[in-house]
Amino acid sequence: MNEDQVWQEIESRQVPSQYLCTKEQRRDRLSICDQCEDYTSLRLCKHCMCFMPLKTWITINKCPIDKWGALNEYCGESAHID
Numbered sequence: 001m002n003e004d005q006v007w008q009e010i011e012s013r014q015v016p017s018q019y020l021c022t023k024e025q026r027r028d029r030l031s032i033c034d035q036c037e038d039y040t041s042l043r044l045c046k047h048c049m050c051f052m053p054l055k056t057w058i059t060i061n062k063c064p065i066d067k068w069g070a071l072n073e074y075c076g077e078s079a080h081i082d
């Protein structure tokens with residue numbers, strides 16, 4: 001599954017838009033990770049051990065050492081993908 005297919009799958013599941021980054025926002029985040037010394041060849045962050053190609057899709061996520069931030073605040077509702 002390539003990046004466009006992942007995006008289409010996410011959109012088809014109607015995740016509330018406030019929880020999803022745009023493709024550009026996600027690429028900006030990943031480009032910071034790509035240059036980070038704590039980003040592994042398995043695309044994991046050494047601090048949170050998250051798989052960054054997935055973590056960077058979600059607006060409320062942030063880098064654990066503040067190299068990039070959340071794009072909106074948690075509003076008290078949970079986003080889930082069925």
Ligand code: SF4
Binds near residue numbers: 032037045067
């Ligand atoms: S989330 Fe932050 S610390 Fe982790 S790899 Fe990305 S830029 Fe580096």
